[in-house]
Amino acid sequence: MLELSAEERAVSAGEGGNGAAMAMRIVAEAARLMGAPRLIPVASAHIDGALYHGDSGTLFAEKLVEGGARVAVRASLNVGSLAPAGCAAIRLPPHEREMARRMMRAYEAMGCEPSWTCAPYQAGHRPAQGTDVAWGESNAVVFCNSVLGARTNRYGDFLDIACAIAGRAPDYGLHRPENRLATLLIDVSGLSLGLRRSDVFYPVLGTILGRAAGSAVAVIEGLQGCTTEDRLKALGAAAASAGGVGLFHVASVTPEAPDAATALGRLAPRERIELSPADVEAALARLSTAGETSRVDAVAVGSPHLSLAEIDEVERRMAGRRLTIPLYANTGRHVVGPLEAQGRRRALEEAGVVFVVDTCVVVTPILPEVAGAVLMTNSGKFAHYAPGNTGYAVTYGSLGECVESAVAGRLVREARAWR
Amino acid sequence: MALKMGLEFEAEVLLPSGPVEGECLALTAPISFWGGVDPASGLIIDARHPERGRDITGTILALPGTIGSSSASAVLLELVHAGRAPAALLMDAPDAILLLGLVVAREMGWPTPPAYRLPAADQPQLAGRRLTISAEGIVRAE
Numbered sequence A: 001m002l003e004l005s006a007e008e009r010a011v012s013a014g015e016g017g018n019g020a021a022m023a024m025r026i027v028a029e030a031a032r033l034m035g036a037p038r039l040i041p042v043a044s045a046h047i048d049g050a051l052y053h054g055d056s057g058t059l060f061a062e063k064l065v066e067g068g069a070r071v072a073v074r075a076s077l078n079v080g081s082l083a084p085a086g087c088a089a090i091r092l093p094p095h096e097r098e099m100a101r102r103m104m105r106a107y108e109a110m111g112c113e114p115s116w117t118c119a120p121y122q123a124g125h126r127p128a129q130g131t132d133v134a135w136g137e138s139n140a141v142v143f144c145n146s147v148l149g150a151r152t153n154r155y156g157d158f159l160d161i162a163c164a165i166a167g168r169a170p171d172y173g174l175h176r177p178e179n180r181l182a183t184l185l186i187d188v189s190g191l192s193l194g195l196r197r198s199d200v201f202y203p204v205l206g207t208i209l210g211r212a213a214g215s216a217v218a219v220i221e222g223l224q225g226c227t228t229e230d231r232l233k234a235l236g237a238a239a240a241s242a243g244g245v246g247l248f249h250v251a252s253v254t255p256e257a258p259d260a261a262t263a264l265g266r267l268a269p270r271e272r273i274e275l276s277p278a279d280v281e282a283a284l285a286r287l288s289t290a291g292e293t294s295r296v297d298a299v300a301v302g303s304p305h306l307s308l309a310e311i312d313e314v315e316r317r318m319a320g321r322r323l324t325i326p327l328y329a330n331t332g333r334h335v336v337g338p339l340e341a342q343g344r345r346r347a348l349e350e351a352g353v354v355f356v357v358d359t360c361v362v363v364t365p366i367l368p369e370v371a372g373a374v375l376m377t378n379s380g381k382f383a384h385y386a387p388g389n390t391g392y393a394v395t396y397g398s399l400g401e402c403v404e405s406a407v408a409g410r411l412v413r414e415a416r417a418w419r
Numbered sequence B: 001m002a003l004k005m006g007l008e009f010e011a012e013v014l015l016p017s018g019p020v021e022g023e024c025l026a027l028t029a030p031i032s033f034w035g036g037v038d039p040a041s042g043l044i045i046d047a048r049h050p051e052r053g054r055d056i057t058g059t060i061l062a063l064p065g066t067i068g069s070s071s072a073s074a075v076l077l078e079l080v081h082a083g084r085a086p087a088a089l090l091m092d093a094p095d096a097i098l099l100l101g102l103v104v105a106r107e108m109g110w111p112t113p114p115a116y117r118l119p120a121a122d123q124p125q126l127a128g129r130r131l132t133i134s135a136e137g138i139v140r141a142e
Helices: A006-012 A018-034 A055-066 A094-109 A138-148 A159-166 A201-213 A229-242 A277-287 A308-318 A333-341 A344-350 A380-390 A399-408 B072-081 B096-107
Strands: A039-041 A044-047 A074-077 A168-170 A184-187 A218-221 A248-250 A271-274 A298-301 A327-331 A353-357 A374-377 A393-396 B008-010 B012-015 B020-026 B060-063 B088-091 B115-117 B130-133 B138-141
Touching (some): A018 B096, A055 A094, A055 A159, A159 A168, A184 A201, A201 A277, B020 B088
Parallel strands (some): A184 A218, A218 A248, A327 A353, A374 A393
Antiparallel strands (some): B012 B115, B020 B130
């Protein structure tokens, strides 16, 4: 049975204005439906709800603004459907464009930060370990829980902004320490060290994790000394698109897993999976849908949004060469700002890189409509969503293969040991 | 809990509203509203779903299961706004994310279908029948 505090009841009844009341009632109703006993304070929010899916979402945000609602905590914004700071052309029809613009404006009017990125954790929004927060966007949720050790459920449309305005979230799920323990162990120590230390492995591992775990919590054993923040970012994003993963642990790497036994709460895992090279091959094959073809029409990197370090790597691999097909570099203002200041954005654009800023190629129509087109990507999340959302078939490869293919205008594979 | 008495069930009220009636569309597989139902038309568009092509508009929609997506609530709110929502939902288990679409619709002051809990095992015998549901959750088949 949900019990609200006197203050929460007063806000619900309208003491802080109509917008605040609406937000508190939505959080309380969600808590009741989830079976949460109470609401808990949250320290910050990341809002995924400002992506246009239809007019009703815009009208909802504008009703909150009319009711005087303001966010009570720091609230960063996930990608939108338009690119106010970007340069790629977006093919949204006029009505949708106007409603998307109104929606983005309404969220900014409530005091949300115009971060417009799916990697807020690399744009200066990093809640401390153990803090309760209310985050949306599946990759941001999994990074926040797993890599930062802050606590959030997967807050979807409407509930994310309602929690930010109320400064409260339902006390259930991953906010509770007992639900953060792993029940599944994935052992990758049988795979070669070379593979475990390559970027291209992590989206593949994420796909395996997502399929094996569903919404359960797993601990991965055997990645000590192999991971970087960007690799964990790629792992989490792929896991959250292939399954309902909200939290994973990596033994001796992530904050709640000094070792596997601690992450498991000193209990035996319900299931133990030892990955073989054949498992990795099978998962790798599933990431591509284009089949045996050397055709590549475009390359997309940056889901989640590229970090500055990842742009450095793209630039280093291009080595001053011009691209023959466009390479869409999806990223945020937090990365494009410094690039511009250093004079690097223009040089990359002149060489054929198309920056997609504040949004990305799978959430809004950017890629040209071409029959039978193939998109190459190094992102597990793009590989998962591009076929349905863009109509492009996908070829998955490493960042090196992506850059070489963009230079050559056809698929270029590196010699590589998947063992 | 539902008590079976002929073709009369007592369903737990998840989100209340007045009495409703309509034909029962009983899905035979779980569905994800995001990517599974077209928010503009109410048609089931998931290529792998057994009821693909059926229209959920105005039906009493029996859901044996839902596949969670954080945008399911947005699709349901859009269906309500477009006048393409079901007349009522009968759910095996409450899916808070999906139901949030109805909570928000109610806050927007839009006519909001009710939701009730009815076990998946009781749903198939209602398929295709005309149902009335009282505000208290008494489900009767004609």
